[in-house]
Amino acid sequence: MGRITLDKVVKRFGDVEVIPPLDLTIEDGEFTVFVGPSGCGKSTLLRLIAGLEDVTDGQIRIDGNDATDIPPAKRGLAMVFQSYALYPHMSVRKNIAFPMRMAGIPEDEQKRRIDAAAKALNLTDYLERRPGQLSGGQRQRVAIGRAIVREPAAFLFDEPLSNLDAALRVGMRMEISELHAKLKTTMIYVTHDQVEAMTMADKIVVLRAGYVEQVGSPLELYRAPRNVFVAGFIGSPKMNLIDGAEAAKHDCKTIGVRPEHIAISDSDGQWTGRVGVSEHLGSDTFFHIHDTGLAETITVRADGEVGFRHGDTVYLTPREDSIHRFDEQGLRIA
Amino acid sequence: MGRITLDKVVKRFGDVEVIPPLDLTIEDGEFTVFVGPSGCGKSTLLRLIAGLEDVTDGQIRIDGNDATDIPPAKRGLAMVFQSYALYPHMSVRKNIAFPMRMAGIPEDEQKRRIDAAAKALNLTDYLERRPGQLSGGQRQRVAIGRAIVREPAAFLFDEPLSNLDAALRVGMRMEISELHAKLKTTMIYVTHDQVEAMTMADKIVVLRAGYVEQVGSPLELYRAPRNVFVAGFIGSPKMNLIDGAEAAKHDCKTIGVRPEHIAISDSDGQWTGRVGVSEHLGSDTFFHIHDTGLAETITVRADGEVGFRHGDTVYLTPREDSIHRFDEQGLRIA
Amino acid sequence: MARAASPRRKAITTLAAWSVGLLIFFPILWTMLTSFKTEATAIADPPVFLFFDWTLENYSVVQERSDYMRFLWNSIIIAGGSTILGIIVAVPAAWAMAFVPGRRTKDILLWMLSTKMLPAVGVLYPMYLIFIQMGLLDTRIGLTIVLMLVNLPIIVWMLYTYFKEIPGEILEAARMDGATLKEEILYVLTPMAIPGIASTLLLNVILAWNEAFWTLNLTAAKAAPLTAFIASYSSPEGLFYAKLSAASTMAIAPILILGWFSQKQLVRGLTFGAVK
Amino acid sequence: ETITIATVNNGDMIRMQGLAEDFTSQNPDIQLEWVTLEENVLRQRVTQDIAANGGQFDVMTIGMYETPIWAAQGWLEPLDNLGDDYDTDDILPAMRAGLSYEDQLYAAPFYGESSMVMYRTDLMEQAGLEMPEAPTWEFIAEAAEAMTDKDNEIYGVCLRGKAGWGENMAFITTVANSFGARWFNEDWEPQLDSPEWAEAVTFYNDLIQNYGPPGASNNGFNENLALFQQGKCGMWIDATVAASFVTNPNDSTVADSVGFALAPDAGKGKRANWLWAWALAVPAGSDATDAAKTFIAWATSKDYLALVAENEGWANVPPGSRTSLYENETYLEEAPFAQMTLDSIQAADPNQPTVDPVPYVGVQYVAIPEWAGIGTSAGQEFSAMVAGQQTPEEALSKAQALVADEMEAAGY
Amino acid sequence: MATQHSRSAARIMMAPAVILLLGWMLVPLAMTLLFSFKQYLPLRGGDLGWVGFENYVRFVSSSAFWPSVQATLVIVGGVLAITICFGVLLAMLLDQPFWGQGIVRILVIAPFFVMPTVSALVWKNMFMDPVNGLFAHLWKFFGADPVVWLSEAPLFSIVLIVSWQWLPFATLILLTAIQSLDSEQLEASEMDGAPPLKRFWFIILPHLSRAITVVLLIQTIFLLSIFAEIFVTTQGSFGTRTLTYLIFQRVLESQNVGLGSAGGVYAIILANIVAIFLMRIVGKNLDA
Ligand SMILES: Nc1ncnc2c1ncn2[C@@H]1O[C@H](COP(=O)(O)OP(=O)(O)OP(=O)(O)O)[C@@H](O)[C@H]1O
Ligand SMILES: Nc1ncnc2c1ncn2[C@@H]1O[C@H](COP(=O)(O)OP(=O)(O)OP(=O)(O)O)[C@@H](O)[C@H]1O
Ligand SMILES: [Mg+2]
Numbered sequence A, B: 001m002g003r004i005t006l007d008k009v010v011k012r013f014g015d016v017e018v019i020p021p022l023d024l025t026i027e028d029g030e031f032t033v034f035v036g037p038s039g040c041g042k043s044t045l046l047r048l049i050a051g052l053e054d055v056t057d058g059q060i061r062i063d064g065n066d067a068t069d070i071p072p073a074k075r076g077l078a079m080v081f082q083s084y085a086l087y088p089h090m091s092v093r094k095n096i097a098f099p100m101r102m103a104g105i106p107e108d109e110q111k112r113r114i115d116a117a118a119k120a121l122n123l124t125d126y127l128e129r130r131p132g133q134l135s136g137g138q139r140q141r142v143a144i145g146r147a148i149v150r151e152p153a154a155f156l157f158d159e160p161l162s163n164l165d166a167a168l169r170v171g172m173r174m175e176i177s178e179l180h181a182k183l184k185t186t187m188i189y190v191t192h193d194q195v196e197a198m199t200m201a202d203k204i205v206v207l208r209a210g211y212v213e214q215v216g217s218p219l220e221l222y223r224a225p226r227n228v229f230v231a232g233f234i235g236s237p238k239m240n241l242i243d244g245a246e247a248a249k250h251d252c253k254t255i256g257v258r259p260e261h262i263a264i265s266d267s268d269g270q271w272t273g274r275v276g277v278s279e280h281l282g283s284d285t286f287f288h289i290h291d292t293g294l295a296e297t298i299t300v301r302a303d304g305e306v307g308f309r310h311g312d313t314v315y316l317t318p319r320e321d322s323i324h325r326f327d328e329q330g331l332r333i334a
Numbered sequence C: 001m002a003r004a005a006s007p008r009r010k011a012i013t014t015l016a017a018w019s020v021g022l023l024i025f026f027p028i029l030w031t032m033l034t035s036f037k038t039e040a041t042a043i044a045d046p047p048v049f050l051f052f053d054w055t056l057e058n059y060s061v062v063q064e065r066s067d068y069m070r071f072l073w074n075s076i077i078i079a080g081g082s083t084i085l086g087i088i089v090a091v092p093a094a095w096a097m098a099f100v101p102g103r104r105t106k107d108i109l110l111w112m113l114s115t116k117m118l119p120a121v122g123v124l125y126p127m128y129l130i131f132i133q134m135g136l137l138d139t140r141i142g143l144t145i146v147l148m149l150v151n152l153p154i155i156v157w158m159l160y161t162y163f164k165e166i167p168g169e170i171l172e173a174a175r176m177d178g179a180t181l182k183e184e185i186l187y188v189l190t191p192m193a194i195p196g197i198a199s200t201l202l203l204n205v206i207l208a209w210n211e212a213f214w215t216l217n218l219t220a221a222k223a224a225p226l227t228a229f230i231a232s233y234s235s236p237e238g239l240f241y242a243k244l245s246a247a248s249t250m251a252i253a254p255i256l257i258l259g260w261f262s263q264k265q266l267v268r269g270l271t272f273g274a275v276k
Numbered sequence D: 001e002t003i004t005i006a007t008v009n010n011g012d013m014i015r016m017q018g019l020a021e022d023f024t025s026q027n028p029d030i031q032l033e034w035v036t037l038e039e040n041v042l043r044q045r046v047t048q049d050i051a052a053n054g055g056q057f058d059v060m061t062i063g064m065y066e067t068p069i070w071a072a073q074g075w076l077e078p079l080d081n082l083g084d085d086y087d088t089d090d091i092l093p094a095m096r097a098g099l100s101y102e103d104q105l106y107a108a109p110f111y112g113e114s115s116m117v118m119y120r121t122d123l124m125e126q127a128g129l130e131m132p133e134a135p136t137w138e139f140i141a142e143a144a145e146a147m148t149d150k151d152n153e154i155y156g157v158c159l160r161g162k163a164g165w166g167e168n169m170a171f172i173t174t175v176a177n178s179f180g181a182r183w184f185n186e187d188w189e190p191q192l193d194s195p196e197w198a199e200a201v202t203f204y205n206d207l208i209q210n211y212g213p214p215g216a217s218n219n220g221f222n223e224n225l226a227l228f229q230q231g232k233c234g235m236w237i238d239a240t241v242a243a244s245f246v247t248n249p250n251d252s253t254v255a256d257s258v259g260f261a262l263a264p265d266a267g268k269g270k271r272a273n274w275l276w277a278w279a280l281a282v283p284a285g286s287d288a289t290d291a292a293k294t295f296i297a298w299a300t301s302k303d304y305l306a307l308v309a310e311n312e313g314w315a316n317v318p319p320g321s322r323t324s325l326y327e328n329e330t331y332l333e334e335a336p337f338a339q340m341t342l343d344s345i346q347a348a349d350p351n352q353p354t355v356d357p358v359p360y361v362g363v364q365y366v367a368i369p370e371w372a373g374i375g376t377s378a379g380q381e382f383s384a385m386v387a388g389q390q391t392p393e394e395a396l397s398k399a400q401a402l403v404a405d406e407m408e409a410a411g412y
Numbered sequence E: 001m002a003t004q005h006s007r008s009a010a011r012i013m014m015a016p017a018v019i020l021l022l023g024w025m026l027v028p029l030a031m032t033l034l035f036s037f038k039q040y041l042p043l044r045g046g047d048l049g050w051v052g053f054e055n056y057v058r059f060v061s062s063s064a065f066w067p068s069v070q071a072t073l074v075i076v077g078g079v080l081a082i083t084i085c086f087g088v089l090l091a092m093l094l095d096q097p098f099w100g101q102g103i104v105r106i107l108v109i110a111p112f113f114v115m116p117t118v119s120a121l122v123w124k125n126m127f128m129d130p131v132n133g134l135f136a137h138l139w140k141f142f143g144a145d146p147v148v149w150l151s152e153a154p155l156f157s158i159v160l161i162v163s164w165q166w167l168p169f170a171t172l173i174l175l176t177a178i179q180s181l182d183s184e185q186l187e188a189s190e191m192d193g194a195p196p197l198k199r200f201w202f203i204i205l206p207h208l209s210r211a212i213t214v215v216l217l218i219q220t221i222f223l224l225s226i227f228a229e230i231f232v233t234t235q236g237s238f239g240t241r242t243l244t245y246l247i248f249q250r251v252l253e254s255q256n257v258g259l260g261s262a263g264g265v266y267a268i269i270l271a272n273i274v275a276i277f278l279m280r281i282v283g284k285n286l287d288a
């Protein structure tokens, strides 16, 4: 009911190849997240799937049928935009009804679906309001409502949370996750926030400059990043990447250790350095350690409250079993 | 050189008292952060100090001298605005030079200071650009540069990072911290992001509706929040607050336990519940536990990767020594 | 975030702003007052300001002489018609320019604007001949078309700037929701741009209403609007100040009232969307 | 049937509009559409329309200047059979001559005028002077000096200064005629560089500068009328039609102390009076020629004069068009200026306007198509002179150049 | 946004406007060009044959030509200078908080609604008339000789009248622009020690530059073709004959269509020189 296949899809804007030939399959019912740095082509890819852009070459199939030349409205997909893209002059009800009105669905059926969606999204009390009278989170819910009523084969989300403030974001994130758990419809979700990617995805697609760097479940990516780029991109704070002599000891070009996998001590350890900025969050403390001779800064996470001061000399020990090794090409060495 | 004292400062807009009589001292060289929910008066307070608003009543002293009626330019303070407030028609160099030009500082001295600031802020390559051609983080640095060259007695920052994206925010946060470590000038920093507050401040001032709820170092606030408001406001994810029978067991109205102070297990524990959404970040996992009978959701943090699934029954145990107790008025019981 | 001004300062500003406002408005006020005077009071030395015997006689004289309502009606039809026609032509064009910009879009826009610089007198004779050929002389439809063409560049430009403010995502959302191009423009774009369209409408009604070259030269009796009405008062009546004032007041009153009632929209329109 | 009538917005025409019900009740199948325009706008509109064959109007109000030119182009319907009771021979011969082309009448005069001196008898008396029937320019200058009292805003003489071929150029041309100057010699060479022109223009300029009201360079007929009615002018040399306005006590503060005299001369055998008629004509392109002629016959008939007299009094009857009017005792009695008007009209000869012979017709204009352009541009130079921006010599030499230019462009 | 489908739709949607304007521009323009190479005198029978560039030469070599270009530039420049200077000042004043902002705004905007003909008539007769005008009364009241505005200061008078009509436009655009100035920028400059005058010069004025260009462009378009104001007041005398008015005289008063058409072509060229110059500036600003 919602299997999307991209077959050698290419997209060029003028002379610029934004998406080089790309193959990708999104299984029915999967929650797939596209992540990657800004400008890597996440939105473009999503819009190609939606039909809002023409593919330059290749084929897009939805449930096995060629959809490449089908106009967006006919693909049976629903999209939730970053700016919500609500119709400001229509009430919430009208907004949600719009796609059904366009499809010529009978009034009473429309009403039934609107009521169901409103109930599911906690919007029942706001149906007569205009989008302008809603908070950011509520608007986002209306946008989702508008998508739901079409009963699409798949949902496409383009950074739907990036306009919300931090607290709301966490809430909406969970709501979307719950929605997926309930509807079990295919969802494709674009974000550049890796926390979102990690917490929501069944499958993450990491993109860089239009290329797929790695596809896998969040924990696969965390545990076994295929290359230096993915290693640095997934995980917060970033993995420490160390070149040179220390890496050579491990028979590779680069080694990577996550901040949470380094123990810090005032007495002894494998590496030494001086404490720079330390960030105390109460629950954790992040130390930025300078002058280790390994990399400009090594970030270390300590649980709870640990009392090193700016300038203290400290000793660091990486957990051996959590060291990632990469070769000259930056590829993981298993 | 930069001790700022507020003495019974009151600010009313028309009939609305935004700041009730407020006393506060900011010591020389201190990094003070004002936090609080939106509209609580953080910006107003900062603008009173800057002289951009007149105080309705009370006195502001800078280094012991009454500054209440001194115009902003003469107070020797520099301000960095949320929107950066760069002059769009001037090059970066001209922007930074502007305050010195206004003060009639000789050209060569201007040049010296600009070069020094540009170097410190990594702006040397951009001096001839217009602000419109810079990225968010670079603009922010220009705004800081413009503040630095005045060699002010204190810096005032009004949510300087809120227009930046998450990744940049982390970087700029550290840059400002390092700047403070280097310059040792008094800094007052307004934010509503509590991570910023926790990681940057020497001293945090928690405001609510114009009242000072608590003043103290980040860890004081984390460990001993003076009341329920501060307890809920400081720490991420939020402290779990539990009323009712469970609280009564501890002889108080409300108890609070931080997510990181609850152990989770599949076999036994003090409380039981069912796993709702779980968020896997790789380094940590957050579980949202429902049906505990204590509060709607109890958030629990587990280190690393822990494998509970949606719907599993789990057992929770709070760390006894980390339970916070609050009375009827919401005040902490020591 | 603007700081509250001190009452003293506010008082001074108030005084200054009102003085300037009244000074600018004074010619209109004076005309209106004079229209209620007798001819003798109108040229009295020293001039009388408010305390005179108010009379409506001038209005009845003017009305008797020329059938005001007919001119008014023509003005309304021509100004309104040309604007609406213009908007119908301009909306699709502005949609295309704003949402499907091509390499030459901006050039086309500027070219359109440059057609406004054609000096009307230079092409009057050809236009006259064309109008004779097509039997459009002294017809409302002919004038409506000409004024539509005269104002079309401005309409396109204004709509373009308004449309550009509308995020393309909303139109894409409509497309995803299954709207055809027509439905997209009709149900989503147009209603969203209502404030912009309203101000475009208003500004162009004013421009068309006050257009005094084509309206005068291409009409005689049947289609003559208020500009022709006032042309019959311009000389001998120059010395009958009161009657001149009455006629002037009658010519400008409708648009003045329209403008005042809708000044919020209009101010937006006047800025040509060029300044946010 | 509907006929569209283009008229000028002066008092007599407006009065006609008011009385038009009389016509429509006689001719219920004819509707009238009025296009009333200010003189300049009217000229421009009708010229444009007739030249391009626009056919917007069925009846046009035109002057003595346009009639022969347009008739020569075949643009006007000849006005022959205007009905049995329309007494064509009753039209004043001077008018009839001016409105005919090759002895065929092409426009029917609605009213006719010449120019004359209007003066304030009371001020004249105060000054101890007496106005002769036929004054000389010399006397006018003397009287103007005597009457001028600028402190009390009384100016000796009000003259046209506003630019336009129908405004200041009409007046200046008559002055020039009386000083023996002419626009063109027999070979169509402009003559503005002649000593006669210099004399005439210098005289005019001195008069207006020394004894005229301020801002005379913007004063046309209407402005001067108002000044005179307000008692600010000692003398006013202008159209004879003004007589009924300045003697009308409703509008004029000096109605009972106005005297009239023939336009002045300089002893060279020509007086400085003009000849003009506003007449009604039917353009050749009209699709309602018969109805239009019916209307013209009504508007310029003897009956119309009687109709006005009945409604508004004899003093307000449009003057200068019909001989019979000046044989009407009641009129002569009620209009003290009537005889003087008739005399003035008869004193003008459009076919021999100047002392020296000229190739053109027209007293205060030159009946060639280029005249409107020439008159207007030259008028602007003289108006600038009156405003003190240039000397008479400069104005004349510029005007001479302009005229030469224009004539060359027209192919003379 | 840009699929093949929407691009071809866009072309169709633009077509009516483009075709109409192209026709509006090209047909009369072509006829004007045609006439300009002819001896065309309607009162002498119309088309009298080709004359090559004679009309063009005659038009420029006429003694009225350069003064008319000069008058055009003086009027356009004068009105622009006045409306922009006073517009900026007025906008700054109206931007301050005061009582009755709405009403004052209505008062200030009003002249924009007045037909050019009416405004010229009112100014000429009721204000500038040297005997009965209000100014004359005012001057006499102060014991001065009334000024004969339209002949002693003709260009100034016309500039005054036209400026009065266009001041509201300039003011409103500039006011909107001032209101869009980020108040934090002003505060930053205040913190930076800039006194009010310098704040105006260094911050406000540069911020207004874009709005000023818009005013320049739009007003120039309309001012280059002002006609009614001159027709009603001076009829082109006393050096107020603009290029537009000169063409009017050639075409309608002298009925020399060929000559006038040549003048029209010159005017089009002049307008386009000005236009290209302005478009360059505005075109850049359109993106920003
Ligand atoms: N219409 C277009 N014309 C030309 N280039 C475009 C167009 N749209 C996008 N691009 C280019 O394609 C690349 C990918 O853009 P895209 O919007 O897909 O990035 P993204 O990954 O969504 O980035 P972000 O995280 O910033 O939203 C960018 O380099 C962008 O400049
Ligand atoms: N100029 C003003 N006039 C009237 N009320 C004002 C003015 N400025 C601020 N306020 C009010 O004062 C209160 C405090 O505003 P302030 O801007 O200081 O809040 P804040 O803590 O900075 O909020 P935020 O986090 O949203 O920036 C708010 O209720 C606000 O509405
Ligand atoms: Mg994107």
Ligand SMILES: [Mg+2]
Binding pocket: B042, B043, B044
């Ligand atoms: Mg704030």
